[in-house]
Amino acid sequence: MSPVLRLLLQRLAISVLVLIGVSILIFFIARIVPGDPARIALGPNASQAQVDALREARHLNDPIVVQYGWFLRDMLNGDLGTSLYTKRPVTQDIATYFPATLELVLYAGAMMILLGLPLGRLAARFQRRWPDHLARLLSVIAVCTPAFVWGVILQLSFAYIWPIFPLEGRLSNGVDAPAAITGFYTLDALLAGQIGTFFDALYHLILPATALALSGIGQTARLTRSSMIETYRQPFIGMARAYGFRETRISRRFAFWPSLIPTLTILGLDFAAMLANAFLVERVFVWPGLSRYGVEVILRKDLDAIVGVVLVIAAMFLITNLIVDLIVSIINPRIRLAERKAKA
Amino acid sequence: MSCVLRIKDLTLGFRKGRQTAQVLHGVSLHVAAGEKVALVGESGSGKSVTAQLALGRLQQERGTLTTGAIEVVGHDLIARPEAMAPERGHRMTMIFQDPTSALNPVFRIGEIFAEVLRSGGRRVSEAAARERALKALAEVHIPDPARALDSYPFQLSGGMNQRVMIAMALVNEPELLLADEPGTALDVTVQAQTLRLMDDLVTQKGTAVLFISHNLSVVREFADRVYVIYRGRIVEHGRTAQLFADPRHPYTQALLSAAPKLIGGGLPDLPEHSDAFREPLVVHEGCGEPGEVPA
Numbered sequence: 001m002s003p004v005l006r007l008l009l010q011r012l013a014i015s016v017l018v019l020i021g022v023s024i025l026i027f028f029i030a031r032i033v034p035g036d037p038a039r040i041a042l043g044p045n046a047s048q049a050q051v052d053a054l055r056e057a058r059h060l061n062d063p064i065v066v067q068y069g070w071f072l073r074d075m076l077n078g079d080l081g082t083s084l085y086t087k088r089p090v091t092q093d094i095a096t097y098f099p100a101t102l103e104l105v106l107y108a109g110a111m112m113i114l115l116g117l118p119l120g121r122l123a124a125r126f127q128r129r130w131p132d133h134l135a136r137l138l139s140v141i142a143v144c145t146p147a148f149v150w151g152v153i154l155q156l157s158f159a160y161i162w163p164i165f166p167l168e169g170r171l172s173n174g175v176d177a178p179a180a181i182t183g184f185y186t187l188d189a190l191l192a193g194q195i196g197t198f199f200d201a202l203y204h205l206i207l208p209a210t211a212l213a214l215s216g217i218g219q220t221a222r223l224t225r226s227s228m229i230e231t232y233r234q235p236f237i238g239m240a241r242a243y244g245f246r247e248t249r250i251s252r253r254f255a256f257w258p259s260l261i262p263t264l265t266i267l268g269l270d271f272a273a274m275l276a277n278a279f280l281v282e283r284v285f286v287w288p289g290l291s292r293y294g295v296e297v298i299l300r301k302d303l304d305a306i307v308g309v310v311l312v313i314a315a316m317f318l319i320t321n322l323i324v325d326l327i328v329s330i331i332n333p334r335i336r337l338a339e340r341k342a343k344a
Numbered sequence: 345m346s347c348v349l350r351i352k353d354l355t356l357g358f359r360k361g362r363q364t365a366q367v368l369h370g371v372s373l374h375v376a377a378g379e380k381v382a383l384v385g386e387s388g389s390g391k392s393v394t395a396q397l398a399l400g401r402l403q404q405e406r407g408t409l410t411t412g413a414i415e416v417v418g419h420d421l422i423a424r425p426e427a428m429a430p431e432r433g434h435r436m437t438m439i440f441q442d443p444t445s446a447l448n449p450v451f452r453i454g455e456i457f458a459e460v461l462r463s464g465g466r467r468v469s470e471a472a473a474r475e476r477a478l479k480a481l482a483e484v485h486i487p488d489p490a491r492a493l494d495s496y497p498f499q500l501s502g503g504m505n506q507r508v509m510i511a512m513a514l515v516n517e518p519e520l521l522l523a524d525e526p527g528t529a530l531d532v533t534v535q536a537q538t539l540r541l542m543d544d545l546v547t548q549k550g551t552a553v554l555f556i557s558h559n560l561s562v563v564r565e566f567a568d569r570v571y572v573i574y575r576g577r578i579v580e581h582g583r584t585a586q587l588f589a590d591p592r593h594p595y596t597q598a599l600l601s602a603a604p605k606l607i608g609g610g611l612p613d614l615p616e617h618s619d620a621f622r623e624p625l626v627v628h629e630g631c632g633e634p635g636e637v638p639a
Contacts, residue, residue, distance in 0.1 A: 239446040242399055242522075243512070244432030244463040254459070257450045333450060333496045 003336065007329060008322070015318040019311065023075075026310040027068055030303050037301040041084035058084075058303075071307070080311075081304025085297055090308035093293060098312060099183020100170060101278055101289035106184075107205050108213035109271045116217040117263075120224025124259075125251045127229060135221055142218030148280030151211035155284060158207060165207050168286035175200050208285040212278055216270050223266055227259040234258075261332050268324030272317040347415070347634060348436075348520040348552045349375040349398060354412035356393060356402075356576075364409065367393055368576040371412075372633050377519065378550040380543075382567035382584075384557055384599070390576040391556045395524050397421070398554065399438070400428030417519050430464040437513040438522040439542070442529035443505035447497035453477075453508055454493035460512045480511040484541060503534040510542050514549060521546060521553045528559075539566065560603045564588055569631065572596045574621055582628030592628075594620035 038054040039046070055061055059070050074081060080090035123135035145153075159167040170185055171177060178188035178197050185201035231237065232255055240254050279291035290309060297305035329335045356368040368390050375381045385391050396402035400421045403410050414421040417435045419428055428436070440446040448456055457477035461468045468476075474493065481489035484507040497505055506527050513521055526542065527535040543566055546553050557563050563570060563584070570587045572580040572595065580593040591597045598614050598621070 235440060235442060235445040236448040239438070239440060240448070240459070241401060242432060242438040243460050244429060244434065245459055246463075246465070249459075254448055254451075258448065261450075331450060333452075334498060337496070337499070 004326065004329065007325065011318075011322045011325065015315075015322070018318060019314060022314040023071075023307065023311055024068065026307050027071060028064065030301070030306045031064055031067070033301065035301045037084060037303050040301050080308040083297065083302050083305040085300050085302045085305060090305050093305065094290065094308055094312055095183070097288060097290040097293045099180075100287060101275060101282065101291055102316075103184040103186065104205065104208055104212060104278060104282070104287060104289060105271070105274045107209035108216065108274055111209060111213040112216040112220050112267070112270070115213075116220025117224050117260075119217070119221040120263075121228060121251055121256060123221060123225040124228035124232065124255075125247070127225075127232075132225075135225070139218035139221045142214040143222070145215070146280070147212050147215060147277065148284055150214050151208065151281045151284035154207045154211050166204050168284075170201060170204050170287065171197070172200050172204070208281050208287055211284070212274055212281045216274065219270060220263070220267060223263050224259065227263050228255055231255045231259045257331055261328055264324050264328055264331075268320045269317075272313075272320040275316050276313050346377050347374045348377050348417055349373075349554060350413070350415040350634070351394070351398070352413040352633065354394075354397065354414060355410065356390075356397065357409040359407045359409055366576065371573070371576070371578055373571050373578065373581075374634055375520065375552045375554050378552050380546065380553045380555060380566060380568045382555040382557060382563040382570045383573055384560065384563055384570055385573035386558060386599075388575075389573045391558075391573060392524055394573075395438075395522050395554070395556055398522060399432065399436070400425040433460055433463040434466075434516045435518055436520045436522065437516065437518045438524065439506075439509055439513050439526040441525045441527070442502075443509040443527070444497055444500075444502050444529075446509060447505055449497055451496070452493065453495055453497065453500075457493065457512060457515070460515065476515060477511075480515040481508065483514070483545065484508070484511045486511075501534075502530045503538060506530060506534070506538040507541065510538065510545065514545055514551065517549065518551060521551050522556070523553055524556045525558070526555075536562075560588075560600060572599065578625055579621070579623070580626045580628075581631050582626075583631060586628040586631075590628075592626045594618065594623060596626075 036051070036055075038051045038058065038060060042050055042054060059067055062070070071081070078091065080094070082088065083090050083093055086093055119135050119138070123132040126132050154165075155167060158165045166172060175197055178185060178192045178194055181188050181191055186198055186205065189195070189198035189201055228251075237250060237255055240250050245254060276291060276294075278287075278289060279295045281287070282289040282292040283295075290312065293305070294309040294313075296302075297309065351374065352372050354368055354371045355366065357364040357366045371390070371394060373381070373383065373394075383391050383394065393402060397410065397414055398416055398421070400414075400416065400419075402408055403421065403425045410422055412422065416428060417431055419431065421428055447453070451459075454474065454477060457480075458468070458470070458473040461473045461476060477493055478489045481492055486492050486504065486507055492500065492504065492508065497508075500508065523542070527538050530538070539562060545551075555563065555567055567584050570580075570582060570584050571578050572587075572593065574595045580587065580591065580596045587596065588600070591600050595618075598618070602614055
């Protein structure tokens, strides 16, 4: 078995255990919070008999452990229950809303990496000179301002005062969503060969993705900078300079790759956290995403939907970490070769 | 006499705010082509900054003040330190204290070798780089050069890495090799082995060496001439045999008597500082800086 495959299988096994743990936690926490979900769903005008009937139908009168048993049985059949809020199966709701959030977060993540890493690298290379000061100023402003404030600022500036971007939504009025394959409008449009739809979807993504990414860009830049400065102090960089390696090459390759190892792990966590933190940005841009859905169902104590949303976000954390670990093991030969040795 | 390294009346100060810390107070030394010269002194005496100045790097940092002259392989490094950029790794190379930390941990030896061959913008094909690296590794008696090239530094022992470092230092046939406490981080027998190897190769290739060390026994075995540096001043200069047989400066005498001996008990109780250590430079017969009237 290849070391990478081995790592993958080990991590998957652990991930399943973590997901079971998370499901137990959120299942019990959601039920302990005061408030009767049946009463909230039916509204103040419903009769007590109606509420009791709904409680009975949802097994809400059973002991909590028995309820978890029902939940496990349904989950193994691929059923996460039915939302009291949308009246649809939770799995269906997730399938509808999750791709929108994931698409948004992927674009924001790409911005975080494509802008944050070079900015940090530049700041480290020109430490305590003007590019560093400028990068620090930008980073601090980006980190200190919450994503939803960025959302409002960007919306006002670039969709209202100077309307070069759309105000809200995923597509313009009159543009049909492409046939759902992945649920990512940009990707689906490309797969369907609808270039117009692709650009329309991309156009709608730019402002919310930027709003979501800005603090991540700032944090990534700061992290990369400090990690690179640490690397610059290493004797092997002194060696590179004594042997006349070009400063650009050192900054792009020789110092950059070793610095990436600590940075990537935190970057992965940031990325996964965006999934859960996207709700305010989704709110501002009327983005039909999972985070917004998650907030709605929590406010309505929609038990099944809460558990479903939390499980999806937890699973995304695990998957992101797994991917980061794989990338780190590719960059860091010590990890990669240690795995091989462990196998032998 | 052609000199690959010539330093004359060099002073170095580090400025911080309004204060300046003077580190070198008029150091003069030279290394002729093919000659092995040692610069010996205690920690903080200015040995390593002298090497950094010879590399042409330190004077480019902000807050360093230099006067005097440094001339390395024909370049004036006070006036134009940037002229050294294309020569580093080619006409002048360096060996370090700890070979394992001097090699980048996330690149294979072969990749680092290729960078060394290509530094300064030189074009070397992948195949040619590998071939030259293999040859260089064979010269330093690495048993399986191909395997070493495909290894990461942490997979090789410290001694092997030092051999790799020596191979990298000599692969471009430099005129001057700076050895800054080479192999001090290695254990004594391995250090001695690799130094002997380095000695053989530089003698064979006619590479000049500036050997920076605090280890007198190593210097005695290796160097043609020795400069003793104390607190930013050269205090004694002579041929190795002269200096060891007849140390004249009080500081050199103290330094020599501080060397641990195999038989003969403990170290003598020496003062850390003494006014006598500040006595002027002693130059032995037949030595002296080029252009000076011999004493």
